[in-house]
Amino acid sequence: xxxxxxxxxxxxxxxxxxxxxxxxxxxxxxxxxxxxxxxxxxxxxxxxxxxxxxxxxxxxxxxxxxxxxxxxxxxxxxxxxxxxxxxxxxxxxxxxxxxxxxxxxxxxxxxxxxxxxxxxxxxxxxxxxxxxxxxxxxxxxxxxxxxxxxxxxxxxxxxxxxxxxxxxxxxxxxxxxxxxxxxxxxxxxxxxxxxxxxxxxxxxxxxxxxxxxxxxxxxxxxxxxxxxxxxxxxxxxxxxxxxxxxxxxxxxxxxxxxxxxxxxxxxxxxxxxxxxxxxxxxxxxxxxxxxxxxxxxxxxxxxxxxxxxxxx
Amino acid sequence: xxxxxxxxxxxxxxxxxxxxxxxxxxxxxxxxxxxxxxxxxxxxxxxxxxxxxxxxxxxxxxxxxxxxxxxxxxxxxxxxxxxxxxxxxxxxxxxxxxxxxxxxxxxxxxxxxxxxxxxxxxxxxxxxxxxxxxxxxxxxxxxxxxxxxxxxxxxxxxxxxxxxxxxxxxxxxxxxxxxxxxxxxxxxxxxxxxxxxxxxxxxxxxxxxxxxxxxxxxxxxxxxxxxxxxxxxxxxxxxxxxxxxxxxxxxxxxxxxxxxxxxxxxxxxxxxxxxxxxxxxxxxxxxxxxxxxxxxxxxxxxxxxxxxxxxxxxxxxxxxxxxxxxxxxxxxxxxxxxxxxxxxxxxxxxxxxxxxxxxxxxxxxxxxxxxxxxxxxxxxxxxxxxxxxxxxxxxxxxxxxxxxxxxxxxxxxxxxxxxxxxxxxxxxxxxxxxxxxxxxxxxxxxxxxxxxxxxxxxxxxxxxxxxxxxxxxxxxxxxxxxxxxxxxxxxxxxxxxxxxxxxxxxxxxxxxxxxxxxxxxxxxx
Numbered sequence: 001x002x003x004x005x006x007x008x009x010x011x012x013x014x015x016x017x018x019x020x021x022x023x024x025x026x027x028x029x030x031x032x033x034x035x036x037x038x039x040x041x042x043x044x045x046x047x048x049x050x051x052x053x054x055x056x057x058x059x060x061x062x063x064x065x066x067x068x069x070x071x072x073x074x075x076x077x078x079x080x081x082x083x084x085x086x087x088x089x090x091x092x093x094x095x096x097x098x099x100x101x102x103x104x105x106x107x108x109x110x111x112x113x114x115x116x117x118x119x120x121x122x123x124x125x126x127x128x129x130x131x132x133x134x135x136x137x138x139x140x141x142x143x144x145x146x147x148x149x150x151x152x153x154x155x156x157x158x159x160x161x162x163x164x165x166x167x168x169x170x171x172x173x174x175x176x177x178x179x180x181x182x183x184x185x186x187x188x189x190x191x192x193x194x195x196x197x198x199x200x201x202x203x204x205x206x207x208x209x210x211x212x213x214x215x216x217x218x219x220x221x222x223x224x225x226x227x228x229x230x231x232x233x234x235x236x237x238x239x240x241x242x243x244x245x246x247x248x249x250x251x252x253x254x255x256x257x258x259x260x261x262x263x264x265x266x267x268x269x270x271x272x273x274x275x276x277x278x279x280x281x282x283x284x285x286x287x288x289x290x291x292x293x294x295x296x297x298x299x300x301x302x303x304x305x306x307x308x309x310x311x312x
Numbered sequence: 313x314x315x316x317x318x319x320x321x322x323x324x325x326x327x328x329x330x331x332x333x334x335x336x337x338x339x340x341x342x343x344x345x346x347x348x349x350x351x352x353x354x355x356x357x358x359x360x361x362x363x364x365x366x367x368x369x370x371x372x373x374x375x376x377x378x379x380x381x382x383x384x385x386x387x388x389x390x391x392x393x394x395x396x397x398x399x400x401x402x403x404x405x406x407x408x409x410x411x412x413x414x415x416x417x418x419x420x421x422x423x424x425x426x427x428x429x430x431x432x433x434x435x436x437x438x439x440x441x442x443x444x445x446x447x448x449x450x451x452x453x454x455x456x457x458x459x460x461x462x463x464x465x466x467x468x469x470x471x472x473x474x475x476x477x478x479x480x481x482x483x484x485x486x487x488x489x490x491x492x493x494x495x496x497x498x499x500x501x502x503x504x505x506x507x508x509x510x511x512x513x514x515x516x517x518x519x520x521x522x523x524x525x526x527x528x529x530x531x532x533x534x535x536x537x538x539x540x541x542x543x544x545x546x547x548x549x550x551x552x553x554x555x556x557x558x559x560x561x562x563x564x565x566x567x568x569x570x571x572x573x574x575x576x577x578x579x580x581x582x583x584x585x586x587x588x589x590x591x592x593x594x595x596x597x598x599x600x601x602x603x604x605x606x607x608x609x610x611x612x613x614x615x616x617x618x619x620x621x622x623x624x625x626x627x628x629x630x631x632x633x634x635x636x637x638x639x640x641x642x643x644x645x646x647x648x649x650x651x652x653x654x655x656x657x658x659x660x661x662x663x664x665x666x667x668x669x670x671x672x673x674x675x676x677x678x679x680x681x682x683x684x685x686x687x688x689x690x691x692x693x694x695x696x697x698x699x700x701x702x703x704x705x706x707x708x709x710x711x712x713x714x715x716x717x718x719x720x721x722x723x724x725x726x727x728x729x730x731x732x733x734x735x736x737x738x739x740x741x742x743x744x745x746x747x748x749x750x751x752x753x754x755x756x757x758x759x760x761x762x763x764x765x766x767x768x769x770x771x772x773x774x775x776x777x778x779x780x781x782x783x784x785x786x787x788x789x790x791x792x793x794x795x796x797x798x799x800x801x802x803x804x805x806x807x808x809x810x811x812x813x814x815x816x817x818x819x820x821x822x823x824x825x826x827x828x829x830x831x832x833x834x835x836x837x
Contacts, residue, residue, distance in 0.1 A: 035755060065760070190336050191371060197331040198340045198374065204328065231330030267412070270375050275449060277375040278416035280368075292336070302333045 008123035037067030041125040045137040048076035061287035138164025159184035172311035185219035191281040213246025226309040341776040343374040350459035351381025357399035363768035376448040378420040392423035434471040452487030466510035473514035501793040522784040526587040528767030562689040571654035579665040583685040616791035620670040627802035634664030634820040636688040637811030646815035666823040688815035694726040730756040
C-alpha cells in the first residue's frame with residue numbers, strides 16, 4: 001500500500017510541467033502548437049471497480065464538447081491508500097491544425113481519505129468557471145458521504161437508474177436544501193419528452209398510457225409519468241406493466257388511442273392514423289447524456305417539478 | 313401560447329405550456345410541406361436537402377413532414393429520392409447517414425416536373441399539394457423555397473398567386489404560406505424595388521423571407537450575444553473609444569466555374585451590398601428592446617439607413633475596385649480573372665472591392681468602417697476587427713521604440729477558426745519596461761466542441777417556425793442598395809485599368825491608399 005502526501009500546489013506544478021512537456025515536441029518541430037482548453041471543472045467520483053477504459057472513453061468524448069479540467073477520484077476499499085497522477089487528453093479536430101488539450105488529474109484513495117480528497121480537489125478547481133460533480137460511486141452513497149462532496153461543485157449529476165445510486169428520496173432532499181442536481185435518468189427521456197410535446201402541439205389529450213417493460217417501472221417511466229401528469233392536469237396519465245423482461249423503461253406510449261409511440265434503441269416508431277414514422281432519439285449513451293447535462297448549470301425547474309411530484 | 317423553444321427563440325407556433333422545457337427542448341418545426349423550386353440544382357443538392365435531412369436526424373421535423381421538388385427535368389418520385397439520397401450522403405457534414413431514418417424521410421419526398429413559365433404547371437402543383445396535405449398531415453402549411461435564377465422569383469410568386477397557393481386554403485385559415493428567396497434581391501436599387509413590388513403584390517411582407525446565409529452563421533449571431541450579453545464591451549462600443557472598424561471577407565480561390573455569373577455581379581454586389589453590410593449592421597446597431605424578429609430587424613434597418621450616402625465626387629476616395637491578374641497562390645500558378653473559363657477576356661468586373669462607410673448617428677459619427685472583399689487573396693478569412701483608440705498618454709514611448717502606444721484590437725473571427733481575440737500590450741519579462749502586443753484568444757472549437765448547425769439548417773428551421781429575425785426585410789434591402797448605388801453608378805462610368813492586383817496578393821495598392829488617407833492601414837489577418 002502506498003500513501004502519498006498530496007498537496008494541491010504539487011499537482012498544479014505537475015500540471016504546469018505537463019503542459020511544457022506536451023508542447024515541447026510541437027515547439028521543436030515548429031508545429032502549430034497546442035491549445036489548452038478549459039470551460040469547466042468536472043469532478044468524477046467512481047468506484048475503483050469501474051472499468052477505467054470505459055470511463056476514460058466517456059470522458060474523452062465529453063472533453064470534445066466540454067473541455068474541462070477533469071478530476072477523477074477513484075475510491076476503493078482497504079486502508080490508507082492515496083495516490084495522484086496528471087495526464088493530458090489531446091485531440092486534433094477534423095480539419096484543424098492545432099491540437100486541443102485538456103488536463104486530467106486522477107486521485108485514487110481509500111474511503112478513509114475521502115476528507116483529504118475533498119481538501120485536495122477544492123483548490124484544484126479552475127477559478128471562475130462552473131464546477132460539476134459526476135457521482136458514479138456507490139461507496140460514497142453507502143457511506144452516507146454525499147454531503148461531504150457537495151461543497152466541491154455547483155451541481156451534482158447522478159444516474160438514479162444505476163445500482164447503488166441515490167434514490168428519489170435523497171435527490172429530493174438535495175433539492176430541498178437548495179442544491180442544483182441532475183439525474184441522467186431524466187436526461188435519458190429528454191428526446192422522448194420533446195417528441196411527445198411536438199406531437200401534441202396544442203392539443204390536450206384525454207388520456208395517456210405509458211407501458212413499461214419489466215417487473216416494475218424504472219425511474220425513466222416514473223419521471224415521464226410525473227412530467228405528463230404535472231403538465232397536463234386535465235389528462236388521465238397512467239402507467240402499467242407490459243409484462244416480459246425489461247428494465248422498467250417506457251416501451252409503448254399511447255395517446256388517446258390514436259397515436260402510438262414505441263421508443264426503441266436510440267429511435268422511436270410513431271403511428272398516427274395511417275402515418276408511420278421512424279424518428280431518431282439520440283444514442284442515449286453516457287457521453288451524450290452527460291453532454292446534455294453539463295450544459296445546464298442552473299436550477300432546472302421542469303426537472304425539479306417532476307421530482308417533487310414523485311417524492312410528494 | 314409560446315411555442316416550446318430555445319430560450320432566445322421567438323416563434324409563435326402553438327404548444328401546451330405545461331409541457332414546455334426551454335432549457336432542454338430545441339426548436340421544432342410544425343407540420344408543413346417545403347416546396348423547392350430548382351430541386352435539381354446545386355443549392356438543393358449541396359445545402360438544402362442535407363440541411364433538411366439533418367433537421368430530421370435531430371428530430372426537429374414533424375412526423376409527416378413533406379418536401380416537394382419542382383424543376384423542369386422530368387423524373388419520377390423514385391428518381392428524385394435516389395438523387396436526393398446521393399446528395400445527402402455526399403454533402404452531409406459532421407453527421408452520420410442513418411439508413412433507417414432516410415427510408416422514413418424519403419416517404420415525404422415527391423417531385424413535380426414543371427416549367428415556371430408555363431401557367432398550367434402551378435395548377436398541377438396545387439393539386440399535388442392538396443394530396444400531400446391529406447396524405448402527410450401537413451395542416452396545409454407550405455414553405456416555398458425559390459432556389460432558381462433570381463430573374464424567375466417574381467414570375468414564380470405570381471404563378472403561385474394565380475392558383476391561390478399564396479394564401480391559406482378555404483376552411484383552414486390557420487394554415488400559413490411563406491416564400492423564401494436567395495440573394496441577389498435585384499441588381500440595383502431600382503430593380504430591387506420592382507422585384508419587391510411584384511412579390512408584395514402576391515405575398516405579405518411578413519411571409520417573404522429573404523435569405524442571407526451569412527446571418528445564419530453561428531459566429532455572426534454570436535456578435536449580438538457578445539455585444540448585448542456582456543456588460544463590459546458595450547460602454548466602449550462607440551466613437552469615444554473606437555478608432556475604426558475593419559471588416560474583411562477574403563477568398564483564396566478565384567471564381568472557379570462561376571465566372572459567367574460572377575462577371576455580371578462583381579464583389580460589391582455579390583458580397584458587400586448584402587452579406588457584409590448586414591454584418592456591419594450587426595456590429596454597429598443599437599441594442600433592440602427585445603430579442604424579437606421585428607425589434608432586431610428594426611435596429612439593423614435603422615443602422616443601414618444611417619450609412620452616409622456618397623456623392624459622386626466622393627466615390628473615388630472611398631471605394632476601390634480591383635480585379636486579379638495571374639499570380640501565385642502558394643506554389644501554384646493561378647490564372648487571372650480574364651483567363652478564367654466562361655469569362656469575357658475584356659471583362660471589367662470587380663473581383664475585389666473595398667469601401668469606407670461612415671455611419672451618421674450619435675454612436676458612430678466620424679468612425680470609418682472599412683469593408684473589403686475579394687477573390688484570389690492570400691488566404692480565406694472573414695473577420696471583423698475593432699480597433700480602439702490608443703491610451704491618451706504614451707507613457708511607454710521608449711519601450712515601444714518611439715512608436716505610438718499599441719492600440720487594442722478586438723477581433724471577431726467568423727471563419728475559418730471562429731473565435732474572438734483581444735490584442736493588448738504587455739510587459740516583456742526581464743529588466744526594463746519593454747512592451748509588446750499579446751493576444752487573448754477565445755476559440756469557439758475549444759470551448760464548445762459541439763457541432764454548430766449549418767447556416768441553412770438554422771435559416772430553414774427559422775422560416776418554418778416563422779422566425780424572421782435572421783432574414784432580411786425589404787427596408788434593409790433598400791437601405792443597403794441605397795448605400796452602394798452611388799458606387800455602382802460611378803464605377804459604371806469608369807474605365808478601369810484591370811487587372812490591378814496579382815492573384816495571391818492582398819488587393820490593389822489603391823485600397824491601401826484609401827486607408828492611408830485616414831491614417832490607418834489594413835490588417836494582415
